[in-house]
Amino acid sequence: MMELILEIVGYFLAGLAIWYVMIGKKVRIMEKNIKNMSFVNYEQMAKSTAETIMELFKTPRRGLTEGQAGLLREEYGNNKITYGKKTPLIFEVFKAYITPFTLVLIALGIVSFITEYVLAAPGEKDLFGVSVIAIMVIISGSMTLIQSVRSNQAAEKLKSLVTVTATVKRNNHFVEIPMEDIVCGDVVKLSAGDMIPADIRLIHAKDLFISQSALTGESYPVEKTAGRTTNHHDTETSYENLVFMGSNVISGTAEGVVISTGNRTLFGHVARDLAAKPVKTSFELGIQKTSFLLIKFMSLMAPTVIIINGLTKGDWMEACLFGLSVAVGLTPEMLPMIVTTNLVKGASAMAKKGTIIKNLNAIQNFGAIDVLCTDKTGTLTQDKIILEYHLDCDGKENDRVLRHAYLNSYYQTGLKNLLDIAIIDASKETLETDKIQYQKVDEIPFDFERRRMSVVVEDNLGKTQMITKGAIEEMLAISSYVDFHKEVIPLTGKIREEILAKVKELNEDGLRVLGVAQKTNPSVVGEFSVKDEQEMVLIGYLAFLDPPKETTKQALEALKKHGVGVKVLTGDNALVTESVCKQVGLSAEVLISGEELAKLSDENLARVIEEYNIFVKLNPQQKARITRLLRENGHTVGFLGDGINDAPAMKASDVGISVDTAVDIAKESADVILLEKDLMVLERGIVAGRETFGNIMKYIKATASSNFGNMFSVLVASTFLPFLPMLPLQLLILNLIYDVSCMSIPWDRMDKEYLDEPKRWEASSIGKFMVWLGPTSSVFDITTYLLLYFFICPAVVGGSYHSLSPEQQVAFIALFNAGWFVESLWTQTLVLHALRTPKVPFLQSRASFILTTVTGFGIAVGSILPATSLGRSFGLSALPANYWLWLMVTIVCYLLLVTVIKHIYMNKYQELL
Structure with missing residues (x-):
């Protein structure tokens, strides 16, 4: 049976390899096609008359019909930018199954396969351990893959709720269509606030000023006209009668004919050439640092266990296998799956509360906001003047x-x-x-x-x-x-x-x-x-x-309660702003104007912005400057805006927040879109972001600390016990049951007090948490060792370990292994409940029904397992009745000690999760 399974797995891996080669070849061909794709001759377009260009695309004065648009789309492509190549499914599979943590499992599986099957005697060949390891890799990788695919689908679905449109002439009527539906030859109408949807040759223009900073880095808008150009220009963007995708209209109006779309645009060319990896968010850096921190602990503990067991037991192969099991014990192999599930669930929950997350990794920054900058009109007020x-x-x-x-x-x-x-x-x-x-x-x-x-x-x-x-x-x-x-x-x-x-x-x-x-x-x-x-x-x-919204005062109080300071950045004058602010409960006795700010250096302004909360008569550049300096002062800044003048500040913030009714440039600049222009929606979104982050930290800190404590206990046992405290296979099964229980964490709730303050990812805090809380379980692991070794096992088997026959020693070891297996599962699982909250677990704060049910079921399965035939095949044996009494005492004392140490830790570091 096992040989058949191995053969099937072999065929599966061979198929994946062939698929990988074929997909890789296809991707390389696509990249070559994109790279060799011809781009527009912009000089020729600028020097041609508008009539010539319209004849080129066969565009009538009435605009294109839908049929003509379809033909042009087939000839010139759609209007979508490929920001780098889309990750093929095979690479998603590879990323899901090949992580630092699953590599440890795979290495352990290879060693187990060699020792238990290849090198074993014909009658002793056993693939059960390899099967358990394979199941752990499959569960971890498959759940990560499923959640990754769901994450991508959810992100695309959420993005589709926010549509950027353009005004084009079709059948002699100007209509709004999604930007990706534009084709070469379309006649586009532009006005203030519009994103330039493609590369366009202007036909008519009136006082048209364009911001090209995304393409050229120019700070100031440039004026564009529709006249025919006769001179040569050094750069495409300097032609007065051409406007480009990636720019936006600051003021004025225009009409023009689309000359290039999608990847063939100048912006598409730049996007391909500059398709570098995006800058990692603090969330991604936190995940990376945490992974390396745990791997460092693993690389230190595993060799130590191998050396100690090799020297004391004399069986180096068994010691190596056990050391790798210890490494697995330190490995939170469900971390990628837990993180992805939390982000997808958090984004879905926030969508239900009127908050669309365009980038899932923005959730952590959203929850970490401690300063919210907002305009006055439409956010504090009713948006109905x-x-x-x-x-x-x-x-x-x-x-x-x-x-x-x-x-x-x-x-x-x-x-x-x-x-x-x-x-x-x-x-x-x-x-x-x-x-x-x-x-x-x-x-x-x-x-x-x-x-x-x-x-x-x-x-x-x-x-x-x-x-x-x-x-x-x-x-x-x-x-x-x-x-x-x-x-x-x-x-x-x-x-x-x-x-x-x-x-x-x-x-x-x-x-x-x-x-x-x-x-x-x-x-x-x-x-x-x-x-x-x-x-x-x-x-x-x-x-x-512009009357204040009825909910504004309540929302500002809620934001203040959740540790978010609000700063009003408006272009309006001082008296109107002061009146509105007083009505909504914001202190407006001290405010500062843009004229005063213009006289301050960055150094002085960085100090001033901490003292003032109301800023009036600001221009867009001043809004962006204030936002940038707040970030440099160490704040996590969110900027809520909906106008053209808010776009620079939104880009300068940690989290750009806009609304679905905002102008195109504001929505494009935003990380988060509110479906309602209401601060109460924003407050609910911030809370949901913090809850998502809290559940991720709950898993990482609780798992890392309990695993560290268990492995510390293994070191002690390896030094003094004449046998292994738990067999490698038993360690794997223990880890498997615990990990399955942890899959319910994303459905847990956070204490209201936790949600009151902004949360930041501090990888260093995980190391401190492990060192403080981990050894608490070791105290009771050692008392369990003593209880089992000197009292329970001798009483059941009939004597101390060294006085027994070899057969009796096997029974002694099986009972000892079972006792520590059950105690370790109970402590490791229940510590999730103890460390998920600063309060007294079960009494002052209870986990969600799903987490309680799943972890309870995991404990029940692990407790019954030693008494079953399956448990006996793992080297475990049934435990006596008096063991359970001692276990209850141990668990109660353990939870009490954890609670005490937890409060000492919180008093010292002012945080738990």
Whole structure:
């Protein structure tokens, strides 16, 4: 039977090897094809007219039909970037089964096969030990493989919940489609906040500014135009009429035709050339350091056990086999499976709570956040701005001001923000908007430096107006006149003070104020530009209310309780921010502005950001600078944002957090996506991240310490006992039962107190934990040795070990092995319950039903095993009734000692898990 099993395994391994070669060849061919793939001649595209390019792809003015798009997709490929090569299944199999820990098991299996089968006498050949080892490798590897595949599937499924779209022209209509569905020849519409979905030759562009930092490292946006280029440029990105995937629109609008998609784009080329391994997260580094720490212990303990047993027992082959068993005893071979299961389960649980994890390894950082930076609008507030007042410069309600604001918001083609929506909604309620007949002439889009935007409109009589709205300070700066007391007069210092006083009064009530200015029949040569925003007439201002969310105060209190400090980073002014912060319970007595921050060096700012929690009038670069310095100060920083101006800070943070309704660039920059723009959702996600991390540490620390204690006990027993305290096969079975029990840990819960503080992976703490808590089990292992060797075994067998016949000594050893096997299983399993919580186990804190049931079942199986025929085949024998009484006393005393040492350890190091 065993020969048949070995033959089947041999065929299986041979098949895997052939598969590996075939898959490897296929992957190499794919890589060669990608490497040799032709890329676009960008110079030729830049020098060609837009009409020529559209003819090249046979793109009609109406845009492509779905049928034409399908043909172009077949010819030029899809719009997906291959970030390195996707790991084939065979490599996933290899990674699952070949780990530092399973290699130890495989080595032990080889030695066991040689000693128990190859070198054994014909009548004594036994493959049972090899089978047990094979089962352990198969269970560990298979569970890791299953969870790894599930992890990849879950990650892809979660990512699919967050869709980045682009606006393309299909059948004469602009429609939103997923970015990967874009094909060469598509006509794409771009506006502020959009990701550039492919490499595009511009057809039309208006005040278009693009951030190319992902491709070029340039800090400042560059302007792009649609004109034909005749000159040669040193780099593709410097062509004014080409925009590239990986960039994003800062301001302005444009239309263009797609000239390259997916791996054929410039970004795809860069991604292939720079397909280096991603920087390891602190979570991955923690796993790696922990693995090496345990291997160091193993490499020290196993040789020591081999030498001691070889010298004292004289059988070096048996000593070697036992030493390898000790190595297995120190090996948490289920670590990869436990970690992966925890991450997948954690991501699934967080998804149910409205939090999508784009990268599973971000969960640990998410739970470790101790500073959350957030914008004010939409996070602290309701994300539904209401236009409360439309006032003239006298401070009275005036529909003329509202009508001008409506024309500005309605006709602008950039990214309509919440203020624009509020203006349009209020106008529809107050004005007869269907009778407002104007034609748009031009526009000057919003940008974060000017903090205003303008449109030029023309009425039916040919009268033109430039209408500008923006932050009140910026509007006063470009206005030379004011409509005051129904008369246009020069804007004097006194009038400026009166206006600012009224605005301050509104700000103190929590209202955000924008100014509205206009200029009749503005003259311009060529297209309108920023230079035309001057000598305007300020006609009034708009006051908006952004009421705080009902849950914000509760959420901030919950975050504070969980050790997360909140810092508000906003572009809004001090008075409005102060009003909102007071309403939600944030102290806003001390705040600092972007203008003040600009004067500080990084060294001084690193100190200042620890003292202040409210930052106002910030630009995007200042948000990113604050975030970076907080990280350098040792904080784990999360940044919650949804706008274009938040993207740099999100990239600079440990965890970028966005919402499903955010602009494309914000979602693309995020590690975590909230399905609801609510801090309560974020708080629940942070807690779920900490619970996931806690369960991982629970397994590692409890298993490492108990295994270390058991192996320390083996050293003592090997030195003084005339026989092995447990046979190698028995050690393997003990480890197998325990590991199966540990598979239930991901379904355990954490104490609420554990979730109150951010958690970081500290590999060094595992070594300290092992040294402190491990030897506690050794104390009772030694008392069990003494009890078995001097009392229970002599009483059952009929004398002390050295006075017995060889047959009786075999019975003595079997009983001793069984006694320590059961005691070791009980202590090793129950210590999971003792070390999973700082509290008194079972009384103050109880494990989940699943963990309790599975570990209880494992203990029951291990306790019954010595009395069965299967147990006897392992070299165990039934235990007497009085043993169980002593076992109960031992277990109680052991748990009491663990609890005492645990509290001493916590007092010293201020942590447990």
